[in-house]
Amino acid sequence: MIWSIAPEQASTQAEAFDRIFAMMTGFSLFVVALVGALIFVFSLLFRAKRGTPRRSVKALQNRQIEVFWTAVTAFFAIFFFWYTSTASLDAIEAPAGAMEYHVEAKQWMWKTRHPSGARELNAMHVPVGRPVTVFLNSQDVIHSFYVPAFRIKQDVVPGRTSTVWFEATKPGTYRLFCAEFCGTDHAKMTGRVVAMAPGDYARWLETRAEGETLAATGARLFVSAGCAGCHEEGSDVHAPSLAGLFGREIPLADGRQVTADADYLRDSILLPGRDIAAGYEPIMPNFSGMLEDGEVEALVAYIRTLSEEEASR
Template sequence: MSDFIQIWPGQASDYAHSVDLLILALTGLIIALSAPVFILIVYFAVKYRRGHKADRQHPMNRNVWLETSWALIPFFLILVFYVWSTGLYFDLHQPPANAMEVQVVAKRWMWKFQHPGGQGEINELHVPVGEPIRLNMISQDVIHSLFLPALRIKQDVLPERYTSLWFSADKPGTYRLACAEFCGTDHSLMGGSLVVQTQADYAAWLEQFATDNTLAAQGAGLFRTLGCSGCHESGSTRRAPSIHGLYGRPVALSDGSTVVADAQYIRDSILLPNAQVTAGYPPIMPTFKDVVDEEGLVRLVAYIQSLGSASPVLPQGVAAGTLAPQNLAPEGTAP
């Protein structure tokens, strides 16, 4: 079998089965709608190949219902497929709340995966069978696209912007992953493997590559190394917001707008600190654009995320009652 090209990859998830069913049904519909046209073309070409004198004395037969039906029936059939495919699209972009998050950094020409426990991989991703996995992805250079054929999923990975993808593989095995966006000279070599393991095998793999530093712990060390703790930790002498309880909370900005402190906001605050300044604080933070790479940013975000979130509090220097309820913000921003 290895000598033959695999035209249709195997299925490794329920989602892959749903996508294949959609494709096969749509192919069947296209054949059903187009085959009669081509069959009649061949039939009439053969039957009337010598020509035929047409009788034009009979009046035209204008059957409105017939003419309407061959327009409306295909339209409603296509509409069914539109609703069907839209449902699959929304399923793909709504990960379960308990999904395990894996950080992905794409760079020419490799994939770097970082597990919550600190285990890192290059061009190989180990996941447990039956567990929802959410990939939080960003590119360090150009546009890439993570493609997992056995799962029938693909997502562009962009520079300076996080994108996400989730899946739940239900069949243990090793499957191909690839870059589906031309990214340069060695684009065709930018591939790897998705390794789906049983729960026991995955636990053994985690133990084999266990590290004392989780992803959040690595971020905490980097946070202190960069000197961020001197401004953003409690008891610091400089006037800067705290990062404790920040992640996922609304932040009131100095321009009067409000933004949620997600991974994108934290990353932008580290690289472009003066673009979104927290209300009540001066724009004095330096940029770390040429200091921290994408992998370091992933660790810093993981550390801030590990500090949790709490109920909103007023920014420093803002008196109670001076902000509308929708503008209440946490006392925090990114380092």
């Protein structure tokens, strides 16, 4: 294999990624060789002979050549844009029904929560052949979730939820790195992704304590932090119901429209005065500083399940 310098290919995206890399590198080498060879040949062919008056050479002007080389380079530029952007878009959108893992990054570790609620530190066990979406949050600074064998790298920015997805294609242990300098022990912020045959994964999961899922933590917080007092159906307070909210377009009091995604919900909890939903008073208290690390994500995960229930009804 020509790409023996590249890490092992262990996800469905790896092959497309390597194909683009090989194509771009090959094309660049071809252009470098072509231009280099032409410079060499022309410098021999057209070098000034002894006694030639310097200004006797007329500059070549040829419309056909101009049109030809402009068209050819434009074609390659558009082709590469189309080819790489379709592959990149596939890499962004996770297939429906992907397993949901939540990963918290903090100086200097990765905290994983499985769909079952099981937890791990600096490790992530996944079944082979199933798409996995990783929801990434940071508790402090910018980190980057990087698994070379899967050809995925996603920045993890505090204050927002990033996602990345992959489908492991063969069992094995693959290295996980933080690819964003995040402080003194950045280089030690590593982990491993262990891809297992589905049966092995199921057996492995049985040996783990079955923690609370993120949404279950959120459901508990929803009551204990006081959200339910206003947002529960039947409350006396005029507050928007959260059932079916996630993913919907929300009209705001100032006439704008926003999508109720994870970032909008997070902002509504931590900066409630900013985007007021149309038809409601700005009475929501500010919860920044009142919730602990990871609790906002749990609440958002819970609110998301309220929409999933709605959709499956």
